[in-house]
Amino acid sequence: MSLLQHAILMLLLPLASAVVIALFLRRRGAIAAYLSTVTAGAIAVIALILLQHGERFEDSVEWLRFGSFALSLGIKFDDLAALMMFVVGFVGFLIHVFSLGYMHDDAARARFFGGLSIFMFSMIGIVLADNLFMIFIFWELVGFSSWLLINHYLHKQSAADASKKAFIVNRVGDFGFLLGIIMCYWANGTVNFTELGALGAAQKLVFSTAIPLLLFCGAMGKSAQMPLQVWLPDAMEGPTPVSALIHAATMVAAGIFMLCRINVLMVPDALTVIMWIGTVTALYAALCAIVQSDIKKVLAYSTLSQLGYMVAAFGLGSLTTRHEMGGMVHEVVLAAGVGAAMFHLTTHAFFKALMFLGSGSVIHGCHHEQDIFKMGGLAKKMPVTFITFTIGVFAIIGMPGLAGFFSKDSILYLAMEKNSAVFAVLALTAVLTSFYMIRLWKLTFFGATRSKDAGHAHESGLTMTLPLIVLALLSLAGGYGAVFGKLGGDIADLIPHAHGSAHTTILLVSLAVMTLGGGAAWFFYKPSDHDTLEEKSRPIFALLTGVKESFDRVYDYYVAKVQQRFAMLLNFLEQIFLAGLIIRGLAGVAGLVGLGARSLYTGSLHAYVYWFLLGAVVLWAFAAGVF
Structure with missing residues (x-):
């Protein structure tokens, strides 16, 4: 088989799995689970084969034609796609394995694993797409599969509401995304990535601030950037493996991947807007995470914050570096924003999937208790989960030597070189990240057990602990050049690296923010059944809670008082004038x-x-x- 055939097979395998489950295995959950998991394993193997082979390729076939307009379906497999495919395939497979144990007793696990297969098909389609129209097709399929999986516990009203909220909010962003695609085609006559790159190299590309900003609307929806971030915390109503796969490692990262794909279309004004939206989202979500009591909600807001980091990194754009060789100084302009964003996307996929699955192990061991104030004492009862979760926590707060330390430092260095205000906000966000993650870690695993469920907690089985161990190893080693260089290819060459005094400055800043935030949380919070911040500083707690809820209140008011009344007016006019008089x-x-x-x-x-x-x-x- 050629490498192109391998790529096509990788795309079609999960679709075949979903079809077989839907048609023949709806009442055979065990077989459906193993079929979906074996399929995910095959995807991971093919992704590794394509990654290690080194050959990059692209091909397309015309699908539809309307006059002079042709819609093609094609594959573009370059280093960017190879890196993202490894994340989707390998992390996706580990989450499938974890789900075998987590969903073992679920009556609807056939539907669950069928949904996972549909999602894998949709996500692979986004990664391999060679044009914006094809990305949009799979973009919408990802939205459908997300709705299906969030609504897995469909007997719960909260799950039904969360799935509808995610679907509707993403449609808002996708409308802007579609307008951007149409505008790009109208201006440049193509939406093929290779052709757009060629036009850019020949200086024939039509640049417009509107095109990248409209396309960014799609990323605002999928990657939950302000003001379209409201759906992600509610999406935690889905099963925990869904949160790990879709809302931590892959789907929410699709927006970042898409931005890197359309980097050639970016203009300075658009990058500035993107940079500030990412920066503000990172800070906002970190503030919200401080007052959460649900273990998954803390991780959800943490994901929002880290996605803001990636978006800000991309918005910071290019970086000019100076190297001295042979007595001469050479200036090289790197797409450092792409390198930093994809670097953090990859490491974040490792340690955030680890923590989400770790939270799933905790929830499973505590008989589905999710309140961290009703946990405690789990370090001794669940040692494997504790050790692996600890590695994830230390990775996200930037412990030197772990994956998160390297990727977060590259973003901070880029911000320090490009925009001091953004650097200050991101550094403050890093302090808050250390604060709320150490808070979560201490309240969950230390002290005495604070509920009957925590008192009877137990370690999970091998299918749930083995993925934790593998992800923990990736969270330890994934940031080193020898590892990421193999995964990222040319993308690894775009990562900004500090040298000399800048390296010392960034290292000291990283150590300072980690120590300040983590130390403050460790000494401030006591393992108890109530929130220390609420007890000692109710106004601050109320303010942070209000910040979290303010967006939902504004949207609810708009829908009830503006949109619904406008719809009623249109209905009245239609009934009276159109249906009643004109017709x-x-x-x-x-x-x-x-x-x-x-x-x-x-x-x-x-x-x-x-x-x-x-x-x-x-x-x-x-x-x-x-x-």
Whole structure:
């Protein structure tokens, strides 16, 4: 088989798995689970084969034609796709294995694993797509599979509401995304990535601030950037493996991947907007995470914050570096934003999937308890989960030597070189990250058990602990050049690295923010059944809680008071003028007269009194000559 055939096989395997499960295995959950997991394993193997082979390729076939417009389905497998495919395939396989144990007793696990296969098919389609139209097709399929998986516990109203919220909010961003695709095609005559790159190299590309910003709307939805971030925390209503796969490692990272794909279209003004949206989202989500009591909600807001880091890194754009060789100084302009964003996307996929699966192990061991104030003492009861989860925590707070330390430092260095204000905000966000993660870690694993469920907690089985161990190893080693260089190829060459005094500065900043945030949380919070911050500083706690809820209140007000009333007005106008008068003509007029006459005869004395008074006023007006 050629490498292109391997790629096509990798795309079609999960689709075949989903079809077989839907048609033949709906009542055979065990077989469906193993089929989906074996398929995910095959995807991981093919992704590794394509990654290690080194050959990059692309091909396409025309699918639809309307006059001069042709819609093609094609594959573009370069270093960017290879890196993202490894993340999707390998992390996805580990989460499938974890799900074998986590969903073992679920009555609807066939539907669950079928949904996972549909998601893998959709996500692989995004990664391999060679044009924006094809990305949009799979983009919408990812939205569908996300809705399906969030709503797995469909008997719960909260899960149904969360799935609808995720679907609708993403449609808002996708509308802007579609407009951006159309505008790009109208301006440049193509949306093929290779052709756009060639136009850019030949300086024939039509640049516009509107095109990248409209395309960024899609990333704002999928990667949950402000103001479209409201769906992600609620999406934790889905099973924990769904949170790990879709809302930590892959789907939410699709927006970052798409931005890197369209890097050639970026202009300075668009990058500035993207940079600040990412920066503000990182800070906002970190503040919200401080007051969460649900272990998955803490990780959800942490994911929001880290996605903001990636978006900010991309927005920081290119970086000019100076190297001295042979006595001469050479300047090299790197797409450092792409390198830093993809570097952090990869390491974040490792340690955040680890922590989400670790939280799933905790929830499973504590009989589905999710409140961290009802846990405690789990370090001794669940040693494997504790050790691996600890590695994930230390990775995200930037412990030197772990994966998160290297990727986060590359972003901080880029911010320090490009924009001091962004650097200050991201450094503050890093302090808050250390604060809320050490808070979560201490309240969950230390002290005495604070509930009956925690008291009877137990370590999970091998299918759940083995993925934790593998992800922990990746969280330890994934940031080193020898490892990421193999995974990222040319992308690894774009990562900004500090040298000399800049390296010392970034190292000291990283150590300072980690120590300040983590130390403050360790000494401030005591393992107890109530929030120390709420007890000692209720105004601050109330403020942070209000910040978290403010967006939902604004959106609820808009929907109820503006959108719904506008819809009612349109419905009234349609019923009266369109359906009643224009379409039905005189019959409609007669019907409206009859409707008005019938409304006078209600059988209510109060209504008759009001009509009598109104008639008396009208009669007086005529008698007085008002009309």
